[in-house]
Amino acid sequence: MSNPILLVENLEKRYDDVHAVRGVSFSVEQGEVFGLLGPNGAGKTSTIEVLEGLRVADGGRVSVCGYDPVKNPTELKHEIGAALQSTSLPDKIRVNEALRLFASFYKRRRSPDELLKRFGLEEKRNAFYSQLSGGQKQRLALAIAIVNDPKVLFLDEPTAGLDPQVRREIYDIIEELKSQKKTIVLTTHYIEEAERLCDRVAIVDHGKVIAMGTPRELKQSSANTTRVEVRLAKPASEGRMKTLDGVADAREVDGGYVLHCQRTAPAIVSLVKHLEAEGNELVSLEIATPSLEDVFIELTGRRLRD
């Protein structure tokens, strides 16, 4: 924790009347995969776009690879790679041309042919960008992001909008980069992505970091919240279950119910009493270890994907 490659101190970003980032601070060590986890509109993209030099901060201090994105934008851009959100390439550019074009901008570059092979785009090398599937476009975006062998790689929602199979492909690619000790900063609103890929996670909500640590540390900190999954003989009211003693949140999932309990034992007692009174029956009950989703619910009282 001595020599961070990326440093953010009290970052502020405003758009007209929206205060998107409110004093975010964190640092990332070399070789670390750092995740910003939070719902849409939490300020993750704004934060990462300031680090990439795409937006100018309204306050705070930022340093990436020792460079200030405002003072040394060109030097910074030679050292970083990025897969952006809401971006595109010209429809009529060929895969091979796009990769070579971006490679030509950098002092340090990797072989485009090797990248095409590694990202499974060799057969598509002469295809137009508009002819690629969503997964292929994202793989090309990742290939372009590492074409300069960057010191820090930014991935903004790398799997948003992709189907589960393609998402796993992208995870494999990111895990491979991770095994090569690349420094990666990624944003996501997928719990499993953060848990699976990140060494450390900052949970972001309403422009602030509300918790930070390794996924394990975060889950341990919420050990006083347990997830209880129950199946009932007859449907019950979600709203009524939320008001049970010891229950923080309750929702219906796949015909069963998931209760987030601050105090597990009293919650189960009151649940059973409630069911008895309603003439309902407990079919199954399972106590699960908390996930990052539970951590988020505990901290904000809301679910991540609402």
Added chain:
Amino acid sequence: MTNLVTLTRVRMQLALRNKMFFFFSVIMPLGFFFLYAGVFAKGYPRAVSFFLGPVLALNVMGSFWGLSATLVMFREQGILRRFHVAPVSSSDMLASSVLANFVLTLPTVVVILLLARFVFHVHNLGNLVSAAFFVCVGTVAFGSLGLVVASITNTMQETQVLNQLLWLPLIFLSGATMPLAYLPKMVQGFAVFLPATYLVTGLQQATFSSKPIHELFVYFFALVFWAILSFFVASQLFRWEPETKIPRNAKLWAAATILPFILLGIWEHGNGKMLMEAQAAYRAISSPDNGATQETPKN
């Protein structure tokens, strides 16, 4: 510098794969040429030569359509931001637009000259050096105008509306469609404030009246100055992000690009040389011995 070269090359490849580019840069200018040479000039070589200037001017001016539309589309689709996160500067982006357009416009110009020479038998193509100067400066100047349009509009729709609003006066009031001398006095009075008029007249004086460039330097330098000013304004107003607002003073900046022609127009009004030259050229083809069967102008 290498960024500029590779970007220009890729932009040219992309343009050649684009149907809109073909329409505005190849089909439309050639269409105008055949309309003017075949219908208006009825194929008479001397009359075809008279219309060569306006046709080349239309070809050169068409630049701003494609340039503005491409840049706005690149911004709207988030293509520009992808370049922004790489070490690419805004001047790389803008200059490659102008340069790619420049290289791609030249072949049509050459084709039109060859058609005039070998299909319509125009044996004297005039002073081609002067014409080359005007084609070059015109392509860069009107390309830069396209970049200014892209910088002061937010959506493709706005861009196309503004393009139409510019295109119509530029082609109808400048002598590019109707000969300047044939236009009503009031329109002529307005025409001297349009950059297009100087391009049309310059090209016509070069090809039809065989004027050397030093006799046309006022028109030429007015266009050079305008090209530099437009490019400068476009680079000041350049936006990478689709949601970045147009700065409040942007429209003022854009309006500043017409300044040189307001000054030149006022000077022309006192001097009146351009209109006289245009009339002289017009009389040269409309008199019966030259074969063209145009009406004699009323003034």
